[in-house]
Amino acid sequence: MEYRKLGRTDLKISAIGLGTMTWGFQNTQADGFKQMDYALERGINFFDTAEMYAIPPSAETFGTTETIIGNWFASRQNRDKVILATKIAGPGLPWIREGNNEINKKNIHLAIEGSLKRLKTDYIDLYQLHWPNRGSYHFGQIWDYAPKFDVQEQEDNFLEVLQTMQALIQAGKIRHFGVSNETAWGLMKWLQIARQHNLPRIASIQNEYSLLCRQFEPDLGEIATHEDCGLLAWSPLCRGMLSGKYLNGARPEGARLTIETRAEHRIHPITDAAISKYVELAKQHELDACQMALSFVNSKPFVSSTLIGATNMAQLKSNIDAISLTLPVELHEEIEKVRREYPMPF
Numbered sequence: 001m002e003y004r005k006l007g008r009t010d011l012k013i014s015a016i017g018l019g020t021m022t023w024g025f026q027n028t029q030a031d032g033f034k035q036m037d038y039a040l041e042r043g044i045n046f047f048d049t050a051e052m053y054a055i056p057p058s059a060e061t062f063g064t065t066e067t068i069i070g071n072w073f074a075s076r077q078n079r080d081k082v083i084l085a086t087k088i089a090g091p092g093l094p095w096i097r098e099g100n101n102e103i104n105k106k107n108i109h110l111a112i113e114g115s116l117k118r119l120k121t122d123y124i125d126l127y128q129l130h131w132p133n134r135g136s137y138h139f140g141q142i143w144d145y146a147p148k149f150d151v152q153e154q155e156d157n158f159l160e161v162l163q164t165m166q167a168l169i170q171a172g173k174i175r176h177f178g179v180s181n182e183t184a185w186g187l188m189k190w191l192q193i194a195r196q197h198n199l200p201r202i203a204s205i206q207n208e209y210s211l212l213c214r215q216f217e218p219d220l221g222e223i224a225t226h227e228d229c230g231l232l233a234w235s236p237l238c239r240g241m242l243s244g245k246y247l248n249g250a251r252p253e254g255a256r257l258t259i260e261t262r263a264e265h266r267i268h269p270i271t272d273a274a275i276s277k278y279v280e281l282a283k284q285h286e287l288d289a290c291q292m293a294l295s296f297v298n299s300k301p302f303v304s305s306t307l308i309g310a311t312n313m314a315q316l317k318s319n320i321d322a323i324s325l326t327l328p329v330e331l332h333e334e335i336e337k338v339r340r341e342y343p344m345p346f
Contacts, residue, residue: 268345291322
């Protein structure tokens with residue numbers, strides 16, 4: 001396993017991180033235990049979760065993934081072996097804190113106490129803001145995203161959140177904090193206000209990034225690289241779509257998109273066309289399509305960890321094996337040709 005520095009912290013996290021959001025819906029607690037045991041054996045020391053998991057999100061599944069991880073810690077007595085990341089949900093889900101869920105001092109304290117209890121730990125290594133209060137272009141909203149907000153109000157909130165994070169760090173409840181589903185403006189504003197007020201600095205940004213979703217380039221990539229605020233890349237296989245298993249409308253039994261209850265913005269003829277091209281490239285180079293996709297993400301200098309998610313052990317083993325794959329230069333060049341043809345397929 002390869003390890004990379006988390007921002008400007010003293011933590012070194014595995015270049016492959018373990019995503020956990022299916023545990024508690026698609027996967028049982030026993031499945032989660034097996035995945036965590038195996039990942040740790042393979043050198044993965046970075047686990048990522050969130051209070052709103054399991055996915056698809058609902059009032060019934062809220063917090064179940066954290067509970068499974070907490071039960072594993074209690075069973076294995078190995079909390080010190082894992083660099084643990086979780087997240088506070090942003091506004092919009094009516095079952096979380098009765099729908100009054102703006103990320104602010106009050107809700108951060110409520111959320112952190114709930115997460116610590118479920119996770120059966122007294123500290124979290126990386127505490128993240130799942131999405132901004134003001135909204136963003138993620139989750140399929142990029143086509144009509146029109147940022148409109150009160151700048152002073154946002155800056156005041158950023159300062160309150162930073163001061164709250166500082167208090168939590170001083171209390172030993174978190175070690176570092178990061179953002180997720182953020183924009184270039186937001187990331188630079190967090191860094192600016194922290195510097196101005198001598199407050200904790202963001203360690204990472206967790207955004208979607210894959211062969212099919214490259215909005216992180218170039219602006220956020222430039223910031224991540226030169227401000228030492230690396231990307232934790234979520235959905236590097238685009239919900240498993242890059243495997244090719246959903247092409248031509250296929251819906252394998254038990255698969256993610258087969259059981260998904262929400263509308264899927266990634267499903268589109270152009271998306272299928274791009275996936276077909278990438279799958280064919282993998283075949284031409286005698287590679288597994290998923291491993292090729294993961295290796296591509298791993299190769300980017302702004303990526304701190306590529307977050308994999310698996311619903312069975314065969315997927316997990318194959319995804320972790322991607323760490324040993326280096327794509328040849330000519331394959332990177334061919335990937336860029338496909339990107340030119342399908343620059344933003346969803």
